[in-house]
Amino acid sequence: MDYLLNKKQEGLQKIARMTLEKECPESVVREAREGDEGYSPELWKKIAKLGWLGLAFPEQYGGSGRGLLDLAVLYEEMGRAVCPSPHLSTVVLSGLTILNAGSERQKKAFLPKIASGELIVSLALSEPKSAWDGNSMDPSGITIKAVPDGKTYIINGTKLLVYDAHVADFILCVARTKAGGKNGDGITLFLIDAKSPGIECTPLKTTAYDKPCEVVFKKVKVPQASIIGKVDKGWAPLAKVLQIGAVMVCAQMVGSSQKALELAVDHAKTRIQFDMPIGVHQYVQGHCVDVLWYSETSRWLTYQAAWRLSEGMPCDMEVAMAKAWTNEAHEKACWHAHQVLAGVGYTSQKGAMSLYSMKGKSLQHYLGETGYCLEKVAEEMEKWPTPEEPRGKPLGHWGTPIEDQTPAWEPWRKLREGKKTW
């Protein structure tokens, strides 16, 4: 057991915080929100140079072979800076899927380019129906079809809330090649050139302005060679990556609520009203402690899940718990921080706080809605074994009405007999 980061992770955290404070201040975040791209290409280049894109890739594919816990540390820092970048789509959701399921040729072709920042890849997972009923993380949510046609496949259908599709060079499309079987059988992954004819991409305006897209596939022809992994067997490798993605989203929210805490506490210490800092008032202190409470609780659930992932341990329960709790915890942490910051927190041109709470809206719905995750937790609970009962000789008091049990100690007896005991 160890609740601290190791030296290497601490180093990464320090560099990431310093870099993002310098290169990704509020102004960059706001520019990215207002621009067409939704991210800052300059920042993206700098991030690539620092090696953050290949962090979790093995060295032979241009990466540095660090673990998933290290990646979570980086994500916490990116969440702290509301860093606008297609990192999650490109590196985690697409890159790690290619790493898990792709052929050697595909890995060599794509991973080094992803690591160097030349390629942006987007994962097209959720669909209008699954985004509506909360099943985007479930194989049953995949309905758009890829039909074989000679040596190619034809894809038809709509994907919704696809992050970074409008700037992507490739789209990793999760499609159905066979009617639904057990365990996601019949799902195939296609890595499609984003400029293929028939792909229509419309960025949507959302709370956080992070531009998730509606991507319409109209008779898009895809060569067989673009399939990642085996036909019909795409779900298993993807599911593992979706878990990683969910934990990274949690880590982002952890960083974000940590920053919310700092903003709130700083304001409480420096804002003077009634001739004293408002932090002297216990209501205000209570709000600050609540922000701390939500950020700390989600932090340890998240890091436990990240640790289990990076150790390759079973972690369905832990990931679902982390995502379910962090979704709500981040929202509440931001709410409490807003109570402290008041007007400074929500004016959209001033006050960084609104950036965090608005980004939270998109994170909480991405890669695992609260309800879906709670159901996953309940499924895991059904597998709990029956707790063992003690085996000693029974005392035989079970069932005696509590009023008839006189505690053994003298003052109690006297009290029962109606005597004064002092």
Add this chain to the structure above:
Amino acid sequence: MEFGFTKEQEKLRQKIRNFFLKELPEDFGRSGDMSEEAQSFMRDFQKKTAAAGYLTSGWKKEYGGMGLGHLEQGIVDEEVGYAGIGWPSQLGLHLAAPAVFLFGTEEQKKKFIPALARGEQIWFEAFTEPEAGSDESNQQTWAVQEGDFFILNGQKTFISGGYKPDFLYTLARTEDSVPKHRGISLFLVPADLPGISYRPLPTIGGGVQNDIFFKNAKVHKEYLLGEKNRGFYHAMDTFEFERTGTANSGRARRALEEFVEFCKEEKRNGKALMADPEVRKRLAQMAIETEIWRLICWKAVWWFGNREKLGPMHYDLSGMCTKRFSTTHAERMSEILGALGQIREGSKWAKLSGAVERRWRAARSLHAGGTIEIYKYAIARRGLGLPRIPAKFNTQIGQALREPKK
């Protein structure tokens, strides 16, 4: 970062769990039994556990412990909670004994500790007074020194314990001419001295609390712990040791496991409770909260074990977990049981032999150790560094507030 246990630690956990499974009666924990038989069983069981070494496993060997590390101690505590045990001498073991270790003289250690370590004695923590609740330094009990003796006069209240105590770990004022924090001393008072009397206060939670009255109780100076007039600071230092949090999270985990089992078996409208989406949602929330509880408690244990390296623990959320989640769990379980959840043990209609009803009441009598606001206040000031109005103004402000409006 690492959240697992070593093989040896897992082995230790299994050993303790088996010990409790073997030794505890079949019907243990199925009622809030306080009868004579139940109490004498618990006293014996405390001794038996001590003989097996688990009662004071974290203490040094020369004082009757096993010399285990902090994490191992945390595991023992967790299993004690998981088995549903509350030691008769809970606060003596976890709060008073560390004070003797820290501030007692070698003779005091030799005199007091062995009997406690053998599980033979029961110590109460008697700090709270009618006028000194959250404001612990406002002690009104007086200990006036006369030669080798201190004469104690005053009243303590809300002192937890349903057993006959052997010692009272208590605070009393020994000096008047200094600020109120600096005139208090720490005592370990023999509980059967002439002049000490008790009045039990039944609580809604089924536990027992007491009023304790000191009337010219003559306490020899060998029962003074630590430096005279430094008692308040000594007491604050030992609160850090009350790190029994893992017992609480272990207890909650066990309760939840039993409840899940119940939900799998019990049917409503022909369907298992477990198949009801509303029930599933509540169960999942409880599982998450229990996991948070466990992680936060373990963080406190781990941090405490490394505090020399890391500095003092600035804030500790484990107490808040206990106060918040005990209540939410009882409420959620009660909601699932519906109207039948209010029927007390002993009736054939009571579900889970009234366990949830009992837990609901217990969760409402949880203020020992400080209210949730006091926890928040401490975290805000010591953890987050938020400002406070300096104590020297308290009296003025208090007076101004008490004066009637003109």
